[in-house]
Amino acid sequence: MTSTVLLILIIAVVGVLALGGAIVGLIRGGRKPKPVPAPRSSTDVISPPRTPTAPAPGAEPEASPASEAAPAPLVDETPVLERPEGTASRLVRLRQRLAGSQGGLGRGLLALLSKDRLDEDTWEGIEDVLLGADIGVTPTTELVERLRTRMRVEGSQAEARAVLGEELLALVGPDTDRALRVSGADGKPGVVLVVGVNGAGKTTTVGKLARIMVAEDRTVLLGAAATFRAAAVEQLATWGERVGVDVVRGPEGADPASVAFEAVRTGTEVGVDTVIVDTAGRLQNKAGLMDELGKVKRVIEKQAPVTEVLLVLDATTGQNGMIQARVFSEVVDVTGIVLTKLDGSAKGGIVVAVQRELGVPVKLVGLGEGPDDLAPFSPQAFVDALLG
Ligand SMILES: Nc1nc2c(ncn2[C@@H]2O[C@H](COP(=O)(O)OP(=O)(O)OP(=O)(O)O)[C@@H](O)[C@H]2O)c(=O)[nH]1
Numbered sequence: 001m002t003s004t005v006l007l008i009l010i011i012a013v014v015g016v017l018a019l020g021g022a023i024v025g026l027i028r029g030g031r032k033p034k035p036v037p038a039p040r041s042s043t044d045v046i047s048p049p050r051t052p053t054a055p056a057p058g059a060e061p062e063a064s065p066a067s068e069a070a071p072a073p074l075v076d077e078t079p080v081l082e083r084p085e086g087t088a089s090r091l092v093r094l095r096q097r098l099a100g101s102q103g104g105l106g107r108g109l110l111a112l113l114s115k116d117r118l119d120e121d122t123w124e125g126i127e128d129v130l131l132g133a134d135i136g137v138t139p140t141t142e143l144v145e146r147l148r149t150r151m152r153v154e155g156s157q158a159e160a161r162a163v164l165g166e167e168l169l170a171l172v173g174p175d176t177d178r179a180l181r182v183s184g185a186d187g188k189p190g191v192v193l194v195v196g197v198n199g200a201g202k203t204t205t206v207g208k209l210a211r212i213m214v215a216e217d218r219t220v221l222l223g224a225a226a227t228f229r230a231a232a233v234e235q236l237a238t239w240g241e242r243v244g245v246d247v248v249r250g251p252e253g254a255d256p257a258s259v260a261f262e263a264v265r266t267g268t269e270v271g272v273d274t275v276i277v278d279t280a281g282r283l284q285n286k287a288g289l290m291d292e293l294g295k296v297k298r299v300i301e302k303q304a305p306v307t308e309v310l311l312v313l314d315a316t317t318g319q320n321g322m323i324q325a326r327v328f329s330e331v332v333d334v335t336g337i338v339l340t341k342l343d344g345s346a347k348g349g350i351v352v353a354v355q356r357e358l359g360v361p362v363k364l365v366g367l368g369e370g371p372d373d374l375a376p377f378s379p380q381a382f383v384d385a386l387l388g
């Protein structure tokens with residue numbers, strides 16, 4: 001009697017697991033019609049296992065001795081999912097790294113500002129340091145003007161470090177809304193479209209961003225709309241696998257817009273919180289780019305509104321990067337900037353320049369090639385890092 005009840009229970013459990021596997025299988029395939037929508041609260045798609053033996057997304061359910069009703073292979077290849085770093089400790093680590101790469105700028109400025117006599121040569125020196133850090137001509141002129149006034153008015157009472165800190169913070173924009181729009185409305189997922197030139201760090205950013213969301217227990221699906229290079233799709237798939245986030249992809253050379261469409265369709269059906277779409281960075285000419293990205297966005301919006309368009313910009317490319325950024329912002333409505341490779345550049349001033357140029361806030365910064373080297377941009381932390 002008890003063993004019959006036990007057997008029925010085991011068959012029921014195996015059945016449920018098999019259904020879960022089938023749903024995940026549909027996401028992986030990404031093209032099969034009519035998947036059974038999972039409830040919105042479902043974590044099938046991304047939830048890391050609590051124990052190494054728990055079924056991972058995409059893996060077949062574990063076979064049980066009484067699994068005749070639903071035979072399934074053993075989970076030999078179950079990847080052990082990584083648990084991404086949480087935001088708090090990430091910020092502490094990244095702050096240190098930022099200080100390491102940007103401290104020189106602040107130290108240089110402070111040394112000049114702390115001189116007993118601030119003569120014309122010194123102010124010129126300050127201007128040179130700011131321009132050299134890619135802050136841009138207009139913001140530099142403004143900043144130097146304000147510093148001159150304050151140092152004159154406040155005289156020797158002024159604490160150069162405090163004055164500089166306040167003015168730099170004002171320049172970066174402490175009150176700007178930098179929240180990422182990753183949630184959708186009306187039962188639809190938030191859609192994040194990631195654009196930028198070749199090698200800027202788009203795919204890496206998509207992978208890192210997915211990790212941040214996983215760490216915050218959000219469900220994510222990735223769309224590999226950078227279809228012209230198989231390696232690019234594989235690169236994204238690897239990022240996804242490490243944290244158990246599924247990737248919708250098309251065949252090599254597929255129309256990027258169709259992959260993006262499919263990703264958002266699947267994400268809506270499965271009920272994930274956010275779909276992040278990676279794109280290719282070819283900047284052949286403005287018309288071609290406009291054609292491709294415009295179409296991707298238009299097609300996605302047949303399913304759900306794009307909630308965030310992130311432009312990824314390599315901080316080490318200076319003025320050249322700014323020109324490219326302008327072209328992209330003319331093609332799509334950029335809503336946020338991701339500044340990558342700030343770890344490799346002492347030119348943090350690009351934060352100020354690009355915000356001014358595009359009228360769009362820097363929302364995230366990349367500070368290394370490591371999987372958790374991406375953080376929300378904090379003006380105060382940035383200025384603290386500048387001042388060393
Ligand atoms: N140091 C450092 N390297 C980074 C950062 N972000 C990305 N990278 C590196 O930059 C290189 C290019 O990154 P991808 O993410 O492949 O760039 P992409 O924009 O997707 O390039 P395409 O797909 O070719 O357009 C890789 O070697 C990354 O590891 C960062 O914040 N710091």
Ligand SMILES: [Mg+2]
Nearest residue numbers: 202203226232
């Ligand atoms: Mg890429």
